[in-house]
Amino acid sequence: MATPDPHAPAAGETHATTEAAHGGGGGLPQFQFEHWAGQIAWLLILFVIGYLMMSRVFIPRLRKVLDEREGTIAGALAQARQVQEEANAQAAKAQADLAEARGKAQRLAAEARAKANAEAQARQAAEDEKLAGKLAEAETRIRASRDAAMTHVQTIASDTASAIVEKLTGAAPSQADLNAALTAAKGA
Amino acid sequence: MADPLHQFQIQKIVDLPDVTLPVLGTVDLAFTNSHFVMTLAFVIVMGFMAMVTGAAKVVPGRLQSVGETLFGMVDNLTTSIIGHDGRKYAPFVFTLFMLILAMNFLGLVNIPGVVHLFTATSQLAVTATFAVLTIGLVLIVGFGKHGLGFFKLFVPSGVPWPLLPVIILIEFISFLLRPVTLMLRLFGNMMGGHVALKVFAGFVATAAAGAVGYLGLLIGPLAFGMVTALTALEFLVAFLQAFVFAVLTTIYLNDVVNLGHGH
Numbered sequence: 001m002a003t004p005d006p007h008a009p010a011a012g013e014t015h016a017t018t019e020a021a022h023g024g025g026g027g028l029p030q031f032q033f034e035h036w037a038g039q040i041a042w043l044l045i046l047f048v049i050g051y052l053m054m055s056r057v058f059i060p061r062l063r064k065v066l067d068e069r070e071g072t073i074a075g076a077l078a079q080a081r082q083v084q085e086e087a088n089a090q091a092a093k094a095q096a097d098l099a100e101a102r103g104k105a106q107r108l109a110a111e112a113r114a115k116a117n118a119e120a121q122a123r124q125a126a127e128d129e130k131l132a133g134k135l136a137e138a139e140t141r142i143r144a145s146r147d148a149a150m151t152h153v154q155t156i157a158s159d160t161a162s163a164i165v166e167k168l169t170g171a172a173p174s175q176a177d178l179n180a181a182l183t184a185a186k187g188a
Numbered sequence: 189m190a191d192p193l194h195q196f197q198i199q200k201i202v203d204l205p206d207v208t209l210p211v212l213g214t215v216d217l218a219f220t221n222s223h224f225v226m227t228l229a230f231v232i233v234m235g236f237m238a239m240v241t242g243a244a245k246v247v248p249g250r251l252q253s254v255g256e257t258l259f260g261m262v263d264n265l266t267t268s269i270i271g272h273d274g275r276k277y278a279p280f281v282f283t284l285f286m287l288i289l290a291m292n293f294l295g296l297v298n299i300p301g302v303v304h305l306f307t308a309t310s311q312l313a314v315t316a317t318f319a320v321l322t323i324g325l326v327l328i329v330g331f332g333k334h335g336l337g338f339f340k341l342f343v344p345s346g347v348p349w350p351l352l353p354v355i356i357l358i359e360f361i362s363f364l365l366r367p368v369t370l371m372l373r374l375f376g377n378m379m380g381g382h383v384a385l386k387v388f389a390g391f392v393a394t395a396a397a398g399a400v401g402y403l404g405l406l407i408g409p410l411a412f413g414m415v416t417a418l419t420a421l422e423f424l425v426a427f428l429q430a431f432v433f434a435v436l437t438t439i440y441l442n443d444v445v446n447l448g449h450g451h
Binding site for chain 1: 196197215218230237244245246279280287308310312313316321375
């Protein structure tokens with residue numbers, strides 16, 4: 001047995017293969033350690049590539065979009081807030097304008113009313129004056145015509161009295177008697 | 189009844205020549221079903237992100253909304269837990285989250301007779317890799333930022349000095365257990381769910397085959413309802429476990445990023 005048996009390596013190989021084939025017979029397949037190295041190496045390779053892709057490509061892209069969205073939303077909110085402030089300012093201004101306009105209108109109205117009142121009063125005063133003048137004139141005229149009428153009445157009375165006396169007595173009374181009688185009658 | 193563990197068996201799709209590495213010894217290189225779903229998950233995640241960000245608009249479409257919601261969730265997580273520095277770690281956490289999420293969901297793809305995808309996250313090798321990646325980053329950030337001050341992580345402030353030795357021991361052990369719990373939580377949830385699904389589906393098959401006689405009329409519908417409910421639950425778990433992994437990663441990162449602030 002000095003020469004090495006040529007079948008020995010072959011026998012060893014056969015033994016190893018059978019052992020691998022029957023490895024799952026007893027315990028869990030997960031404890032067949034001959035399968036570990038291949039899985040671990042492959043998973044490590046996949047993980048490293050995956051990590052590099054994630055950290056270099058995918059996540060920066062995702063973050064960019066997320067940041068962009070955040071920026072867009074923040075911008076839109078800021079703009080909306082600004083617009084609202086502007087609107088508020090405009091509303092306040094409009095209110096102030098309105099108040100001012102109302103004040104002005106009220107002042108104008110008051111002025112117009114005062115002016116109209118003054119004019120009306122002045123016109124009424126002028127009218128009153130004119131009327132008073134006309135009244136006075138009319139009164140004067142009436143008094144003159146009454147006086148004239150009164151004079152005529154005296155003449156008529158004197159004539160009538162003279163005619164009555166003449167009819168009664170047959171003799172015309174003197175003018176002096178007539179005048180005295182008329183004055184006495186008037187006095188009575 | 190079919191072996192409920194058979195679904196976790198690694199199967200070679202393309203066998204590649206073994207290589208012998210100095211430390212690890214002989215490594216069986218092959219493109220297996222696990223490799224296939226990992227690659228599929230990777231391609232889906234990358235394709236999804238490319239579609240989401242390719243024509244990203246300020247006013248998002250439906251797909252973009254989904255992508256933004258997922259990323260926004262992780263981004264909020266990192267910034268709310270870590271603070272402003274959290275933005276730097278969002279890509280790492282997001283990559284982790286998306287890959288785990290895709291692998292979890294792919295594991296639920298089962299069209300009878302057409303395709304039944306392998307669940308990569310039910311493999312300890314895969315969850316261990318994710319856990320080691322997380323803890324590796326925690327260590328790198330911890331030592332990179334604080335140097336030897338990293339060890340202050342094990343010394344909470346405000347602890348009476350007689351208690352310190354015990355506390356330091358507990359903190360140290362809990363730190364060492366972090367990758368283990370990360371690894372086992374995801375693995376256990378995925379595997380447990382799939383085993384339960386398989387077992388109840390097996391009951392349905394047994395009942396339908398008439399192996400239990402008239403009892404099958406009772407067992408069949410019950411088990412079928414169970415499978416339906418479990419499938420819905422598994423979708424929730426698939427999302428939740430990916431999210432939990434992301435949350436814990438963020439919390440562990442926060443411990444070293446804000447070392448001495450939060451303690």
